[in-house]
Amino acid sequence: MLPIEVIQTIKAELEDWQGSGMSVMEISHRSQAFAEIIEQSELLLRKLLKIPKNYHVLFLHGGASMQFATIPLNLSSPKHYADYIITGHWGLKAYKEAKKFTKTRILCDTMQSLTVPEQSELKFNDDTTYIHYTDNETISGVEFSYVPDTGDIPLVIDISSNVLSCQVDIEKFGVLYACCQKNIGISGLAISIVREDLIGKHQTHTPSLLEWQHLHNTNSLPNTMPTFAWYVLLLCLQWIEKSGGAGQMRQNNLKKSKLLYDYIDSSDFYNNPVAPKYRSAMNIPFSLRTEDLNSLFLEQSTQAGLTNLKGHASVGGMRASMYNSMPKAGVIALIDFMQDFANKHK
Template identity: 40%
Template sequence: MQPAGRIHNFGAGPAVLPLEVVDEVAAALPNLDESGFGLLEVSHRSPTFQSVIDSAVERIRRVLSVPDGYEVLFLQGGASTQFYMTALNLLNDGEKADFLVTGGWSQKALKEASRVGDAFAVWDDSENGFKSVPQDGEYTIREDATYIHYTSNNTLYGTQFHHLPDSGGKPRVVDASSDICGVTIDVSAHDVIYAGAQKNLGPSGVTLAILSPWAMARAKQGIPTMLDYHTHASKGSMFNTPNTFGIYVLDRVFAWIERNGGLDGAIERNRAKAALLYGELDRSDFWRPHAHGGSRSVMNVTWRLADENLEEAFLTEAVAAGFGGLKGHRSVGGIRASIYNGCPIESVVALVGFMRDFESQHS
């Protein structure tokens, strides 16, 4: 049951937060941890906020089983900045990076890395409409590539890796913006993990980056200060004023994850939500799911109606019935339900009920 005035939010990001977290944030706005300073007013140099950022780092290390020696950073500029920043830090002049292009965001990551070095798509599903992710053996990593980059979940098209992609023995860099803390991830098998917070971790404006010792050692001289990972690691993510509000919310989200079964609990809930939606999409030919089986995302479920002329009516009636954020990305169209960690299963149950009612009225 939704609280009065709130909709069932299926937006792709900024996304719905757990209500427990929203209540905690609201309570901290006038007075954070009895410091006398409001959450939006507290100095990032204060002991009060230092305890917040320390807590956030510790929770991330616990929930994600981050190995010793890996850096945990809070950055700004979103994943879009990381598209360039990763290459700038990891590639020397003339060096190569290989990309698995599975959607719009990995296309952008490839483009930005091309400004720095020899970035090459060893797999690209654009001609097929980005309906699947590659399986091992369907691509070949260049022998002299420095690393391989992939996007673990593709929000636009609703596809996702359900296996650790073969890297040919090269370091892995992953954009995990839309499924971090929602699926299993082996941090030790990656050298850079980056994620915008606004889908599974908190509000917009904070980017989580986790870097291995290898990645930290790769940084070269002459990188612009704010684009150098060492700048932020050496100052505990406080070289400049960080997004204090966003980091606080992220800490509260990780605390909520820990209270609710940890990463395993989040994975179980997300699988259950996805099973409900895909079960409905596969039940009737009234719906046309986009992603191929085996590549379907448990974070972003995308589909069209068999009669695409009904899609506008579906979206209009959904809003009237209390469902928001279902319109597909402008570059893709159709319907998209984002069911990140903060989305309660009750919202998915309600959406499936609405879908059945809509089908009965329009089929």
């Protein structure tokens, strides 16, 4: 979901971007006009996330899934292992992709238990190049409430589903990466925030479009990037700043998620499988009392203007995603529908 203000700006500028007589989709990615979009995007991202000067901001192709390969190609060593903490579908997918490019280990796997490992459960190894985890698992609705302390081992975090939905301490990480289409834009573009001492360690066979050093040297323009997605990213960053920044987004999201969790927990018709300690503020999966009603629930909710509620195929049921631009009114509308549906089918 995009903020309505962003959609209105896109609509207003679509045929004539800032008096240029062209759409933003038509201007050259190497023109001075687009250079301003690049510069403003990085400056605003740095401001909103409080990114220190010793971290490079890279804009990349391929969404987060491309980074599953990019990270081991840029960080791994043939004599060392990449260790993965797996709490859900995306962490597992990142691990499986990394296995193609480096030696890997599963440091901890809590995927089936729908939990997050405690710090005391994490035992680190001396032969580790980096440790990777997914902060918020969109499919299972599991989220870390803390940042693992890995000492001197670089920590890599996938923040795709909650980037700028909360404030993070950048200096606790070696690498942070995210796709843009959850909270800060549309599909096609990803960002990586990389500590400068970790750049230049890539494997020799790393494709140039995936090489952090090359991306940094070319100002994230090794070729024609998805320029429209970059433009929308800037608009979303401006909207977040205007709306109070990451801290305000977090307060809003906690209030929205609490409304839905409280209703589900008070109901004997719906169920959320995740213990409160590990619940996501972004993605709330839930099931109905009987699976036979799933199709009817989805059909009638769509008719009521509530879309994209079908859960992932691997877990079934329903899933409500409440990213930054989802207003509180949208959550209330969902709860009202759920109450009405439950009353009719008890």
